Every structure is written in structure tokens, then in C-alpha cells.
Amino acid sequence: MEQLPFDLHEVKEANPIANETTSPPKDAVDPGLEQLVTELIGHVADKWTMLVLEVLEDNGCQRFTQIARHIPEISQKMLTQTLRRMEREGLLTRTVHPVVPPHVDYELTDLGKSLGAAFCGVWLWAEANMTRIESARRKFDAGLQAAKG
Template identity: 40%
Template sequence: MDRLMTDAEIEEAWDDICKVLNKDQDELKRDIVSHIGNKWSLFVLHALGIDGKMRFSNLENHINGISQRMLTKCLRELERDGLILRSVYPEVPPKVEYELTSLGRGLLIQVTPLWLWIARHSEELKGARANYEK
């Protein structure tokens, strides 16, 4: 069974979060949360974390349902935020690869427990949705 946080741990974590959220750069924080929390970014980070360097077409094939336009937008945002690195090789046609930066790997480490939680509780989540739809 998953260990739950104690009330004291929750309170301490919340205090730390509030200290960060109440500092300057509110627009930056909203931007980053928006980029990381969009529908596709975590899938891109996961793909690059599992398979390493990938070309655009490989990412597009790896992430089921993402459009070229949305993948391009997502990659640009993640690159701008320093989470992925875009490498262009001087070939004809140009070869472009994407990979996680150390900052991106650090984020992936933080969200891995979320992926695990989803995997472990997917049947319960499906059941809850089915019950809701009745």
C-alpha cells in the first residue's frame, strides 16, 4: 500500500510551496506550469526519458494522437524552458534530434511517481468513470 503523507509533512510541504508561489516571477511560474501541465508535454518528456534522443518523426510516432502542429509547439515550449535540447546537424536534409537536459531529467524524476500512480490505479479510475456515466 502507498504510504500517505502525515499531516505534519503535508503542512511543511505546503509552507514550502507557498513560499515559492508567493515570490516574484508569478508569470514565469504560471507559464512553466502551463507548459508542463498541457496535454502533451509529459508524454514528450516520458518518450525522451525512456528512448533517449529522438527525431521529430520518431516522437510523433511514439506519442499516439499528437498532431505535427501540437508537437512542434510543445517542443518549442520545452526547449525554451530548458527542459529539452534541440540539436541540428549540418546534413542534407538537416537532421534534428531532441533530448532531455539535466533539468528535464530532474522533472521526469519528479513526475514518475504520478505515472506510477496512474498505472497502479487505472482500473479504479476506469471503474469510477464508468460509475459516473451511469
């Protein structure tokens, strides 16, 4: 199992929202759940999945070429891999219509929509902290420039 770049339990302890609910002690966390979370972070918390989620949420059912038009920087291979992974995780449905040439539609499932809603929290956090993040970046970059010369 891949290791997370952070301790999930420490994040729960430091998160005021998590503190509002009762978190089980570290040794009581279900190892199966911990493995699932680790896998999901690796599979769905990537740039392409987030962009596909957004395209399908904003535009509804889409064909492969329509999705590709909305995300011009994604390669056909990466879009194919992303859509397959999302289908495997239950985030979208792939419907093949028996016509020539083949017509394939992709649409978010309720599970995919709920993941999109969960990631809205990151968007809201970024919006609320944008000024602080930009300030920290400027300070860091200035420190790098000062160190160089």
C-alpha cells in the same frame, strides 16, 4: 497572470507531504515563484509535453520523425510547438547537424529528466488510487444515467 483552478496554498495545507516540511505563510509566498509555477503548469503539464518527455526518457536522443512515430496522434504543427516550448523552458536540447538534408536531434536536459521524475509521482498516485478512481467514475456515471431516465 492566469489564475490556477485551485488555491496553491490550500493544496499545500491539504497535502501530507507538504505538511512534513515547513510551508511559509500565505502572505510570505514569493509572487515571482507563484507566477513561475502557474506558467509552468500551463506550459508543461499538458498531454503532448508529457508524451514527448516519456518518448525522450525511454528512447534517448531522437529525431523529429522518430518522436512523431512514437506519438502518432500528434500533428506535425503541435509537435513542433511542443518541442519549441520545451526547448524554451530548458527541458530539452535541439542540435542541428550541418548536413543536407538537415539532421536535428532532440534530447532531454537534466532539467527535463527531473520534470519527468516529478511526474512519476502522479503515475504512482494514479496506480495507488486506480480502484478508488474507477469506483468513483462508475458511481458518477450511474448517477448520470439514473438522472436521465
